Amino acid sequence: MTAMHEDILGQVANWRQAGKTCAVATVVETWGSAPRPAGSQLGVDEAGNMVGSVSGGCVEGAVVQEAMEAMQDGKPRLLEFGVSDSEAWAVGLACGGKIRIFVEKVG
Template sequence: MNDTLMADNIVEQAAAWRAAGRRVALATVVSTWGSSPRPVGSQMAVDDRGSMAGSVSGGCIEGAVAHEAAKTMEDGEPRVLSFGITNEMAWEVGLACGGQVQVYIEAVE
């Protein structure tokens, strides 16, 4: 599946969750440096039940992103998360690939 089709499916899933009355946040990779599991523009949608669609890292930081997405759904405040070799949390969640990733999280209205 190409990246455009995958992104469309993520946005469609987020829209379906919103139509069902769920709160939703969308996480997007906004920058990378060095070795990164997913390219800029990769997205992941998270709903208030903990369901996820898409990927921002191939699995290594998804849990941390979902946790912050829950905060964004609660308070409506967007967030920028940075993970990388210099970030202790990234090591804890498994981003030991030597690169850096920035993820922007916003609530879907």
């Protein structure tokens, strides 16, 4: 739980108050040496601005893209990243870990 150090949900609330559409991504499961523990969060607004993190920067790009889609269709998604993924070559975790990330629209 790192939300206290960088106030992710506070920032998301500020974005909402400013009338922006937002999404939150949360690490819900990790295997091996994942960069951020379960519970770590990334907030994204409609312009792609970010607060917090769900990895060491390895998968944030892909997560933001999914977050944008979640903002449009309103549906939550469960993403998985790891070295065994074919996608991993593009947006993999250099550390060799595996993570599952839940992405949801806010509001």
